[in-house]
Amino acid sequence: MTWWHGVLVLLAGVWAGAINAVVGSGTLVTFPVLVALGYPPVTATTSNAIGLAPGTISAAVGYRHELAGQKWRIVRYAVPSFLGACCGTVLLLSLPPNAFETVVPVLVGLAVVLVIVQPKVSTWVAKRRERGSGEVPQTTPLLLFLIFLVGVYGGYFTAAQGVMLMGIMGMLLTDPLQRLNGIKNVLAAVVNVVAGAIYAFVAPISWPVVALLAVGSTLGGQLGAKIGRRLPPAVLRAVIVVVGLAAIVQLVLR
Template sequence: MTGLEHLAIIGAGLGAGLLTSTVGVASLLSFPVLIALGIPPVVANVSNTLGLIPGGLGGSLGYRRELREQPRVSRLVVATCAIGAVGGAVLLLALPAGVFEAIVPWLILFTCLLVGAQPWISRWLRSRSTEEHQPRTVMSPATLVFAALTGVYGGYFGAGAGVMMMAVLSLGLDLDLRVVNALKTLALLAGNLVAGLIFVLVADINYTVAGLLAIGSIIGGYTGSHLGRLLPPALLRTLIVLAGLTAAVTML
């Protein structure tokens, strides 16, 4: 690869890190760049997963104040997404390429709808309840299951996984959106870390690409966490939905 191609990958990592900590569609930026540079899809996918781990780490460090507010939920998010990512990584290596092509864009569109409509859905559910509503700060079994399934998807491919996790956590918990965003960033880190470890052992990785992505993504992830904290909740929710729609339309 040329020097300009190296710079392009670092730039893709920087942008992907920013997206990891804000709207959660990092692979929508970095993966197409790797494909455009002529890297085979599966090699690009596993190298991308490995290279974005520092982005999630930088974002999680930047969000450490929010994560300290919900230590129990943070631990559960890490555990469920890590377990799910193991299954996703195995599926990626075992199944033919493109198995989920037909369903994934529609799944992302559906989760965009849930993220956008979450405030109205939550108010409607509270209005239907006859009991005094108590804020939900503990993950229910259903929330744990859907978080694990999102981890499976994240380990398999990952484009739009952040949007899906935002939908799961927003509907399952009554937390500020900035805290949900922090938990989403931690979830992506856990999933990428576990899948990346599996890929290091058994997959064909372009370590030059992964290293260049890592350089950009750790800076972008940390910077994005501060940006995500400053964005008003309504604007952040709108940006997440728009990013998810873009990912779904691009994949379609």
Template sequence: MTPVASLPEMLAVLGAGLAAGVLTSTVGVASLVSFPILLAVGLPPVVANASNTVGLVPAGVSGSIGYRAELREHPRVAWTVVVTCAVGAVGGAALLLALPSSVFEAVVPWLILVTCLLVGVQPWVARWLRSRAGGQIGPRTRMGPVTTFFALLTGVYGGYFGAGSGVMMVAVLGLGLDIDLRVVNALKTLAIFAGNVVAGLVFVTVADLDWRAIALLAAGSVVGGYVGARVGRRLPPTLFRVLVVVAGVVAAALLLR
């Protein structure tokens, strides 16, 4: 393994951490910035993936602090998100260590595109469901079994690879709950944090890591996560939805190359 050593490499990783932190708290495609940079400076894929997960934990901390008001609005949902994503991340981390990194390469881009579609059509789907129910159902402010199951699967994916997992969580929570998108954005950031913490603990115990890269990512991402939260909580719902869809499509296109 070639560790991050030169000044240009260190600056590149630090900048990647800052950008990834901002994206963690906004559109949720952080790994598509930081992971390629780690590969570019010479880290092997599995080492880069594990180091990236650990290094982006501070982004989730600062981002969740930035969204603390939104997270207090639905504490039961917040705790459900934490638990499901944490449990799922354990399975995802185990898959990363046990399976070759190419296993999901053919599937992931299409999975991200499908979730982008779901994010885009969510308002129309919600209205259609309400019209079918004839106004007999109230706002859904708790996660039902189906939403919880898909949040768990998103946690598994986040622990395994993570690119686009924020987009997936926005789709899951947006379709399964009737809450403001700014709160969905906060819950998505919390979900990424929970998954990264648990997967990171697994990686610290059993995986090869580049600690210099982790420190640089952490330094950049802790600032970026908070900045991203301050931006994200002010985004109009329509703009946020458009940005998530655009980010997801770009992510899928990059993975398809």
């Protein structure tokens, strides 16, 4: 790796870490950079997953104020994320590299639609539940199952898993968007750490790339958390939609 390649990977890590903290889809920055520099797709995917894991942890720490009092709830959500990530890594190592290429843009598009319609639908769901039990459940079998599916996807290919998580949680929960964003960062961190740990032992890895991405994404995670926490809900939702649409375009053209 030349010095300028290293600088490029480091900067890509910073940008990806910031995007992941605010929205998700940082992989859509780093993955094309690594492939363009000559790394095989599988090596780029595995090195990227390990390198961006510290950034997702950094972003989750940056949202610690929004996550106050949510410990056991996050633990419940983290379990299906953990199991899904394990399944996703197995799929990556056993299926052809292009197995999910057709369905991934559709999944991201669905997540974007969910984010767009979330305010009206979540309000309707909350009112309907208030007429019943008077309380909106924080954990439902449907929510846990969908978190598991996103974990499978994230373990296979991490791009835009944040958009998907925000889409499903926004539909099924009535928490403030910033709290959901913090929970999203924790779940993404779980998926990336699990996938990265498995890849480290059984998949081809470029450790210089991992080190540069880890440093860059950690810095970017803190930067993104500072920016994201200050965004009004409407602006944050707009950013999620724009990044999601950009992800779809890039995935289709890739």
